[in-house]
Ligand SMILES: Nc1ncnc2c1ncn2[C@@H]1O[C@H](COP(=O)(O)OP(=O)(O)OP(=O)(O)O)[C@@H](O)[C@H]1O
């Protein structure tokens with residue numbers, strides 16, 4: 001059984017590295033690089049490094065597909081992207097010593113015809129897939145509740161869906177009739193989704209438990225350097241990343257975590273293995289530029305060094 005990833009709004013990530021970013025002045029950068037990106041695409045790229053070849057679909061601008069095609073070819077991924085008129089967007093990632101600032105553009109305008117073709121690809125591929133990852137924003141021209149439609153289509157084929165999106169696209173997807181199997185909001189996305197303050201760990205846990213109780217089997221909340229919470233009906237685990245040195249870029253750490261979750265689910269791992277492998281993929285990616293992982297041994301060593309603790313909530317088990 002293969003894994004599908006769906007990226008309707010991929011991006012070429014232009015990562016600009018500078019010592020310190022200051023608003024309103026001329027900033028001098030030390031380097032720039034371009035990587036094929038977009039959430040589902042990044043998940044597939046990390047899975048390939050782990051030895052799992054996903055099938056990738058979604059939309060790709062016909063004017064500048066080369067950077068995506070080169071990476072798909074290099075990693076042996078099956079390319080089922082639907083080409084659409086125009087260019088795939090370029091997103092700007094400003095990386096300084098302390099933090100990363102993302103400037104994400106809207107992207108090409110999706111046509112009903114192109115979206116219909118992606119839907120047909122997903123339906124055809126889902127018959128040979130156990131798990132589909134749907135990731136990233138919706139391009140202009142797409143209905144806000146488009147992911148609710150995608151989730152309903154996937155449920156009809158019996159494939160399990162992991163949804164990693166944000167803002168109105170996430171809210172509208174979760175307002176639909178079919179729940180995804182899993183979601184992975186970061187703290188900002190969880191706060192926006194729930195409208196609740198998520199300042200303390202117990203706030204975060206309570207918000208994640210509430211989502212789990214709506215019928216989402218696995219709610220993962222990623223919290224950057226603070227690790228992540230993995231919430232299921234069986235309880236809550238917090239995964240603490242091992243000490244990290246030499247962060248190349250935090251861009252796509254969340255996508256690498258989703259890839260690790262998929263890899264652990266695929267091998268039939270329990271929730272602790274899911275939390276360990278998700279964290280190991282994310283931390284492994286931090287040391288590298290682009291959506292790439294270090295070798296298997298290094299990832300397994302990070303998984304072994306990930307701290308796991310169980311978290312209790314006032315409301316009891318999810
Ligand atoms: N500075 C850091 N130090 C240690 N671990 C980190 C750091 N940043 C991220 N991580 C690891 O990566 C995981 C995902 O990070 P984060 O919460 O930033 O994801 P995200 O916001 O979804 O990222 P993106 O949208 O760029 O993919 C964290 O749960 C943690 O395990």
Ligand SMILES: O=P(O)(O)OC[C@@]1(O)O[C@H](CO)[C@@H](O)[C@@H]1O
Pocket residue numbers: 009011012013036037038039042091102104135136137138166251252253254255
């Ligand atoms: O604008 P979206 O679709 O929400 O996010 C797109 C994006 O920020 O997500 C990836 C990191 O997670 C990057 O490769 C890409 O630029």
